[in-house]
Amino acid sequence: xxxxxxxxxxxxxxxxxxxxxxxxxxxxxxxxxxxxxxxxxxxxxxxxxxxxxxxxxxxxxxxxxxxxxxxxxxxxxxxxxxxxxxxxxxxxxxxxxxxxxxxxxxxxxxxxxxxxxx
Amino acid sequence: xxxxxxxxxxxxxxxxxxxxxxxxxxxxxxxxxxxxxxxxxxxxxxxxxxxxxxxxxxxxxxxxxxxxxxxxxxxxxxxxxxxxxxxxxxxxxxxxxxxxxxxxxxxxxxx
Numbered sequence: 001x002x003x004x005x006x007x008x009x010x011x012x013x014x015x016x017x018x019x020x021x022x023x024x025x026x027x028x029x030x031x032x033x034x035x036x037x038x039x040x041x042x043x044x045x046x047x048x049x050x051x052x053x054x055x056x057x058x059x060x061x062x063x064x065x066x067x068x069x070x071x072x073x074x075x076x077x078x079x080x081x082x083x084x085x086x087x088x089x090x091x092x093x094x095x096x097x098x099x100x101x102x103x104x105x106x107x108x109x110x111x112x113x114x115x116x117x118x
Numbered sequence: 119x120x121x122x123x124x125x126x127x128x129x130x131x132x133x134x135x136x137x138x139x140x141x142x143x144x145x146x147x148x149x150x151x152x153x154x155x156x157x158x159x160x161x162x163x164x165x166x167x168x169x170x171x172x173x174x175x176x177x178x179x180x181x182x183x184x185x186x187x188x189x190x191x192x193x194x195x196x197x198x199x200x201x202x203x204x205x206x207x208x209x210x211x212x213x214x215x216x217x218x219x220x221x222x223x224x225x226x227x228x229x
Contacts, residue, residue, distance in 0.1 A: 006161075032215070043222040044162070044207065093161050097215060105149065105215050109161035 003027060004096045006110030013084055014118055020080045021113045023094030029074035030096035038091040050077040084117040121145045122210050124220035131198055131227055139223045141191040141208035153182050153193045154207040156222070162207055165193070198227045
């Protein structure tokens, strides 16, 4: 079946540094990927929709200059948390939507990346 | 207002018992409805996908139902196991592939 891979699965960084998280669709092309964050015991919160070759669409309240999204190819989207602060510590998850062929529109999630900012 | 409402927000059940989770949506037009299971610290995993023409789909001990007329779906867990403890998320897709997410129901199964 289709697989979406996220890397790194966990990262610890110092306050003020930037962290990049990668999301790859391993066996299908994804023109659209989604980024979420999730705080403990809370549901997924959609942050932005990443479209290949164009600017990401951010949800209300999400700072686009803080959370940089790049979707340079049909299999890779990256989320960069710039100048991270402790309040950015969270679980970040990506998903990729497969379009075309069987099960078109099916959504696959990555395993998540846990960010801890000290 | 969220277009996908899930209830209850959380529930606790004893191992071996059954439970039913609800998902009501207002998304229209509607293409399909999906249920995902998310274990703590993991990404969500697909349980079922139903189009508007399907009214029930099973995946092992998980059975999803859909009433497209009333815009309601349920996920029934039979003979619950400790490993069923997770969050269950309802996702509704419009024909243009735009997705609407429910807030999820957290299920805790106790021995």
